[in-house]
Amino acid sequence: MTQPKLSDRKFGLIFASIFAIFTIVGWYGFDVVLRWAIVCSVAFLALALFVPGLLMPLNRLWGVVTGRIHRVVNFTLLAAFFYLVIFPFGLIMRLFGRDAMRRAPVPKAASYWQPVTRHTDETTLHDMF
Secondary structure: OOOOHHHHHHHHHHHHHHHHHHHHHHHHHHOOOOHHHHHHHHHHHHHHHHOHHHHHHHHHHHHHHHHHHHHHHHHHHHHHHHHHHHHHHHHHHHHOOOOOOOOOOOOOOOOOOOOOOOOOOOOOOOOOO
């Protein structure tokens, strides 16, 4: 699938902005003039405005790189969230004897059916979701 040249132009403008931000942060934050960032920003800006088609290979390469980064970061963040938030929360609930889903078997119970305790009438059911 080929992307229109506008996408390559946006790619160039975005990278020109990123390098300009590097320049500004380096100048204001650290009192350092980053000449390489200025050159990159001007180059991306000129290419994006005048010949965006030349940025197509970089745009495609950037898409491949970000796809691979996404695979790693996605699973890393999901694992970190699970093991740092959900798993400890579940352990704490289990230590305090909380069974939110009522999964513990009750041998003396005739049925596991739970009656609905919330109030329902025509005013609460018109927009359920």
